[in-house]
Amino acid sequence: xxxxxxxxxxxxxxxxxxxxxxxxxxxxxxxxxxxxxxxxxxxxxxxxxxxxxxxxxxxxxxxxxxxxxxxxxxxxxxxxxxxxxxxxxxxxxxxxxxxxxxxxxxxxxxxxxxxxxxxxxxxxxxxxxxxxxxxxxxxxxxxxxxxxxxxxxxxxxxxxxxxxxxxxxxxxxxxxxxxxxxxxxxxxxxxxxxxxxxxxxxxxxxxxxxxxxxxxxxxxxxxxxxxxxxxxxxxxxxxxxxxxxxxxxxxxxxxxxxxxxxxxxxxxxxxxxxxxxxxxxxxxxxxxxxxxxxxxxxxxxxxxxxxxxxxxxxxxxxxxxxxxxxxxxxxxxxxxxxx
Amino acid sequence: xxxxxxxxxxxxxxxxxxxxxxxxxxxxxxxxxxxxxxxxxxxxxxxxxxxxxxxxxxxxxxxxxxxxxxxxxxxxxxxxxxxxxxxxxxxxxxxxxxxxxxxxxxxxxxxxxxxxxxxxxxxxxxxxxxxxxxxxxxxxxxxxxxxxxxxxxxxxxxxxxxxxxxxxxxxxxxxxxxxxxxxxxxxxxxxxxxxxxxxxxxxxxxxxxxxxxxxxxxxxxxxxxxxxxxxxxxxxxxxxxxxxxxxxxxxxxxxxxxxxxxxxxxxxxxxxxxxxxxxxxxxxxxxxxxxxxxxxxxxxxxxxxxxxxxxxxxxxxxxxxxxxxxxxxxxxxxxxxxxxxxxxxxxxxxxxxxxxxxxxxxxxxxxxxxxxxxxxxxxxxxxxxxxxxxxxxxxxxxxxxxxxxxxxxxxxxxxxxxxxxxxxxxxxxxxxxxxxxxxxxxx
Ligand code: HDD
Ligand code: HEM
Ligand code: HEM
Numbered sequence: 001x002x003x004x005x006x007x008x009x010x011x012x013x014x015x016x017x018x019x020x021x022x023x024x025x026x027x028x029x030x031x032x033x034x035x036x037x038x039x040x041x042x043x044x045x046x047x048x049x050x051x052x053x054x055x056x057x058x059x060x061x062x063x064x065x066x067x068x069x070x071x072x073x074x075x076x077x078x079x080x081x082x083x084x085x086x087x088x089x090x091x092x093x094x095x096x097x098x099x100x101x102x103x104x105x106x107x108x109x110x111x112x113x114x115x116x117x118x119x120x121x122x123x124x125x126x127x128x129x130x131x132x133x134x135x136x137x138x139x140x141x142x143x144x145x146x147x148x149x150x151x152x153x154x155x156x157x158x159x160x161x162x163x164x165x166x167x168x169x170x171x172x173x174x175x176x177x178x179x180x181x182x183x184x185x186x187x188x189x190x191x192x193x194x195x196x197x198x199x200x201x202x203x204x205x206x207x208x209x210x211x212x213x214x215x216x217x218x219x220x221x222x223x224x225x226x227x228x229x230x231x232x233x234x235x236x237x238x239x240x241x242x243x244x245x246x247x248x249x250x251x252x253x254x255x256x257x258x259x260x261x262x263x264x265x266x267x268x269x270x271x272x273x274x275x276x277x278x279x280x281x282x283x284x285x286x287x288x289x290x291x292x293x294x295x296x297x298x299x300x301x302x303x304x305x306x307x308x309x310x311x312x313x314x315x316x317x318x319x320x321x322x323x324x325x326x327x328x329x330x331x332x333x334x335x336x337x338x339x
Numbered sequence: 340x341x342x343x344x345x346x347x348x349x350x351x352x353x354x355x356x357x358x359x360x361x362x363x364x365x366x367x368x369x370x371x372x373x374x375x376x377x378x379x380x381x382x383x384x385x386x387x388x389x390x391x392x393x394x395x396x397x398x399x400x401x402x403x404x405x406x407x408x409x410x411x412x413x414x415x416x417x418x419x420x421x422x423x424x425x426x427x428x429x430x431x432x433x434x435x436x437x438x439x440x441x442x443x444x445x446x447x448x449x450x451x452x453x454x455x456x457x458x459x460x461x462x463x464x465x466x467x468x469x470x471x472x473x474x475x476x477x478x479x480x481x482x483x484x485x486x487x488x489x490x491x492x493x494x495x496x497x498x499x500x501x502x503x504x505x506x507x508x509x510x511x512x513x514x515x516x517x518x519x520x521x522x523x524x525x526x527x528x529x530x531x532x533x534x535x536x537x538x539x540x541x542x543x544x545x546x547x548x549x550x551x552x553x554x555x556x557x558x559x560x561x562x563x564x565x566x567x568x569x570x571x572x573x574x575x576x577x578x579x580x581x582x583x584x585x586x587x588x589x590x591x592x593x594x595x596x597x598x599x600x601x602x603x604x605x606x607x608x609x610x611x612x613x614x615x616x617x618x619x620x621x622x623x624x625x626x627x628x629x630x631x632x633x634x635x636x637x638x639x640x641x642x643x644x645x646x647x648x649x650x651x652x653x654x655x656x657x658x659x660x661x662x663x664x665x666x667x668x669x670x671x672x673x674x675x676x677x678x679x680x681x682x683x684x685x686x687x688x689x690x691x692x693x694x695x696x697x698x699x700x701x702x703x704x705x706x707x708x709x710x711x712x713x714x715x716x717x718x719x720x721x722x723x724x725x726x727x728x729x730x731x732x733x734x735x736x737x738x739x740x741x742x743x744x745x746x747x748x749x750x751x752x753x754x755x756x757x758x759x760x761x762x763x764x765x766x767x768x769x770x771x772x773x774x775x776x777x778x779x780x781x782x
Binding site: 055069094314325329333 | 431452
């Protein structure tokens with residue numbers, strides 16, 4: 001594996017996607033727990049969630065925009081193929097993103113009365129559940145090679161071209177996995193946010209349940225991949241990266257559960273984030289060297305060298321502004337309780 | 340063809356919706372920072388109340404701007420995959436830089452809105468300044484991308500293949516400076532007058548209200564200078580269009596026949612069938628003078644172009660006249676207002692000035708919508724001027740009428756809700772317990 005500019009950028013895109021999943025993913029998960037708020041303290045649960053989200057959710061979601069922009073600048077063929085084949089799930093996902101963001105802000109700034117409050121809360125929660133499932137389905141469709149492998153022909157039907165590539169059992173499985181992972185992350189983060197209150201225990205239990213769900217769904221997806229996504233299974237089971245990735249992912253998962261079990265919340269947060277990141281990178285490694293399996297490689301999809309080099313400079317420059325700002329944001333809002 | 344029309348309409352609706360919030364995202368942070376700065380300087384709590392209220396309005400509008408902008412970045416591919424395949428590597432650069440500007444804006448807005456009692460006063464004002472600056476920078480980058488579509492540069496076209504790609508040259512196109520200047524001024528003019536108009540309504544009812552008086556002054560100090568020089572920057576734009584996109588200029592002016600010493604047609608209806616602009620006021624030599632600053636310059640008419648390269652003339656001409664007409668009115672009102680500020684006259688006592696300010700409230704936004712119709716519809720049938728036709732860029736996905744209608748309905752719905760919320764927050768008279776959003780109050 002020689003490091004080319006294209007590969008470097010693909011790696012940075014994965015880092016940005018990773019950040020999106022760890023940060024915005026947890027925001028979606030927050031919506032799930034808003035939906036599932038139960039018991040005598042459900043109002044406190046909801047308040048904790050929206051309190052945790054409010055200052056950071058907009059910044060978190062810019063990561064996705066960064067990924068998209070890098071995709072169309074540096075891998076334009078991949079972007080346009082994805083945009084054609086996944087038109088329907090992407091459009092639905094956008095509707096989810098719009099409704100979620102607006103509902104959240106309308107709820108925070110809306111009237112003090114309960115009825116509209118609850119209505120916006122509902123919209124926020126449902127959009128938080130639907131959007132990650134669709135995101136996962138899109139990833140699943142890319143991974144199976146259906147997006148890169150389907151060509152538009154005169155004889156193919158609308159369903160053959162625009163529905164079947166993504167609406168598969170495997171795709172739904174990946175969607176549910178994304179939902180479970182995001183909920184897990186959110187619950188773990190919220191145990192830290194809820195420091196010193198009764199809510200901490202409630203979110204600890206939720207986190208453990210979510211970890212169980214992740215476990216079950218992950219095996220379900222693996223089972224389905226046997227018949228539906230042989231390429232993915234092949235790479236996950238026998239590729240050169242397969243074993244090390246499975247070991248570290250499994251280790252992180254066990255560490256997260258053990259830390260939750262023993263009330264080491266800060267540690268659980270790190271382990272959970274590591275687990276989710278390993279799964280993501282496992283997908284990337286399984287798919288390497290393709291951007292769009294089965295045939296479009298990173299090298300073949302890449303934009304001209306000059307564009308790539310300039311984008312790398314832009315990223316370096318941007319990072320100098322971004323990371324100090326992000327550090328400041330999180331220091332102001334997230335590290336307070338820890339000091 | 341029906342799908343193409345649906346795709347164009349969806350793009351137009353999404354952008355027309357987004358631009359409102361984007362413009363507010365550029366203008367409002369400036370207003371709120373000035374208000375806070377005054378409060379820190381004078382200790383006058385009225386300014387604090389103003390800063391907090393304005394920042395609440397900004398929070399609502401910014402969120403809608405952020406989600407509608409996300410839709411747009413996907414839509415570029417969902418609707419125009421072949422455009423992006425070609426344009427991505429050439430013009431992705433400003434979009435990438437814009438991404439970081441968004442980050443900065445979103446991060447510091449979070450800090451500003453929720454950090455009132457968490458960071459030092461100076462850091463808080465500074466956070467607001469960063470929001471205002473990065474908002475303007477975001478706008479500038481995306482308009483640079485649009486300028487490239489109008490005056491594509493930075494590549495060589497060999498047998499339909501784009502080679503020699505130079506993304507930096509693609510950012511420095513002839514349209515870039517005129518468009519970014521004009522757009523940035525437009526953002527301040529439109530936001531400033533919209534806010535001023537709202538508070539002027541309240542002052543007409545209750546002239547002694549100090550809260551609205553402060554708001555009016557700050558808003559006019561931002562809006563009026565921008566609106567005053569907007570015709571000048573518009574002139575710079577028109578001259579680049581005359582040079583680089585003569586067919587667009589001809590459509591804007593409803594100018595059908597190539598001639599020297601061309602007259603300027605103001606108003607009227609540009610009829611493509613009859614090839615003339617009916618019922619217009621004609622100013623002799625006006626067009627030659629404005630477009631090239633020469634009485635007898637030759638101005639190409641639409642007859643210089645094949646019929647299939649004409650943009651929809653009637654719409655472009657009407658939109659252009661709307662922008663220039665309303666823009667001239669705003670400039671006039673601005674001149675009066677600034678003159679009165681200079682002479683230290685109290686404009687609140689001059690009822691007719693106040694009424695004029697109220698009337699100007701929606702005009703900036705109308706100008707912005709009309710201006711973008713001129714730019715975008717006037718570029719048709721091209722998506723990349725002279726290079727790629729819109730019809731060749733559209734996605735092969737059928738049934739585009741469905742997403743078009745869905746997004747249109749969604750945006751109408753959101754528009755209504757936002758208007759209601761703003762009414763609650765900005766217009767209603769202040770109540771003590773309302774100065775912070777719910778989460779911050781709980782904190
Ligand atoms: C407050 C808003 C506002 C006001 C008062 C004006 N404009 Fe404008 N105009 C815009 C807001 C705008 C805009 C929405 O921002 C556009 C669309 C694209 C752009 O760069 O700016 C625009 C575009 C635009 C174009 C098209 C450029 C192109 O196709 O690239 C021209 C020729 C002018 N303007 C000229 C004028 C003139 C002569 C004005 C005199 C009063 C004027 N504008 C007032
Ligand atoms: C925000 C203000 C803008 C508004 C209100 C606006 C409006 C419109 C409208 C009305 C159309 C349809 C034109 C037609 O088909 O007749 C359109 C098309 C389009 N716009 Fe814009 N536009 C804006 C800015 C931009 C920017 C900044 C970009 C890109 C960087 C852009 C990219 C496009 C593309 C790709 C199309 C489709 C192809 C085409 O019709 O040329 N627009 N826009
Ligand atoms: C094709 C055209 C466009 C695309 C793809 C686009 C994309 C986006 C995206 C993704 C965001 C969200 C950023 C966030 O999450 O904070 C956004 C917000 C913003 N956009 Fe656009 N945009 C377009 C047109 C424009 C135009 C013409 C302007 C003009 C001045 C503009 C100015 C802004 C500003 C200032 C923001 C900051 C957030 C806000 O105030 O709402 N955009 N845009």
